[in-house]
Amino acid sequence: MKKRKIEVVKDRKIVLPVIFLVLGILLFSLELLKADSAIDTAIHWVSDPVTVGSENAGESISDYLGILFDIPKVQKELNSLKVKLFNYESQIAYISILEEENSSLRQELNLGNKEHVYVEAKVLGNVQENTIRINAGENQGIQIGDTVSLGYSFVGIVIDVTEDISTIRSPYSKSSTFKVRIASSEDKKDLIGTAVVVGSGEEYISIENISKNSGVKVGDYVILNDEKVVDNLVLGKISELESDPASIYVNGKVETVVNLAELISVFVCTEW
């Protein structure tokens, strides 16, 4: 009796798989025979409102997780792009130097006196205040006292020379003193008078001994007229004037035309 009961229990256990099997075979056969379109439509009609939303949500989460898994790959790509960017930046820097050199050469070629001999040099930086170091020296024919210019603008005088490096004293230096002429800003050919410029050691150049009767104004051009340097180079413009009633002279300040701190290429006049 007990044995028979156990057999009944075992039989019941197999009922469920058999039901699944029968239904599975039935539906699968209908599917293979393409006879389940009505069932298919009914199932979709009932279940689509429930399944589509969850499917979309699942895809969104999957995309998000995919992005998280892709972070190391993106990081690698970012690093390689950074390297490329650095390469491009260095190329751009090189091209801008070439452009600047090209522009400097154009300025230099426009000089009135083309008989002068110039040596092109690149600015390496400042050694002390109001000095500039360039990458040309004795090997290029540069000597102490040579004039350094950029186009018509005065840059400084060579004060120290080694084989391949020279040091230039800028007009801002306290040791710089030049005789100059002042030209009207309205008519550049109209020379108003003479004066003396002295470096202040700060961010301006002092101009002294301008005759009160000269009619000098702020904005007038200061042109070098000194035997130490090449003639007719522009030092800068008068930026400020001070008149002392007790004196017959007017003093003032001059600012250079070119920004000496941003120079890249300069030209050293070795013969004039």
Place this chain on the structure above:
Amino acid sequence: MVIEILASIVGLFALLSIEHLFISLGFFSIWAFLTIYSYQKLHSPFLWISLILVGGALGSTVGIGTGTYLLSVAICLLLLYLIKSFIPDDSFLAKYLPYIFIFFLFYILRDVFGEISNNGVFPSIQWSDILSFTISSIVSTGLVILIDLAYVQFRHNGGISRKGTGIEIRRR
């Protein structure tokens, strides 16, 4: 009775929804897990009717052919029945190792029947598919173990004497 019917209807749609969510995420089949796990453990007719209805619908909604899910799981359940009939499950491995095999077989069969149903050809199963099926099978089996352990813990805390692991159906 009415509440059970209503709960079954709600559960049916919830299961459909969760199954689709899991498929989109590339997880294991929650329907296969419930069906295989509940076999010989739960005997509620409402549960089994719901599982059969969901299984019938899934093949169609997932797009791998109506009856694919039911047929795949039917073969797995038959095999599980045979394993449980001939191999005693008195050790941990003997109890849970068959589950890994059964779940793995379900994923393989679902793939095979789905391809036959859609294209009439036997699918070319890649190593990546096998790896994915293996992981899903291990995760499903892990879940079986966790539920069994939780049930044992629950029984222990409730003061009922502990006898083996898992849900046991006792006949009086």
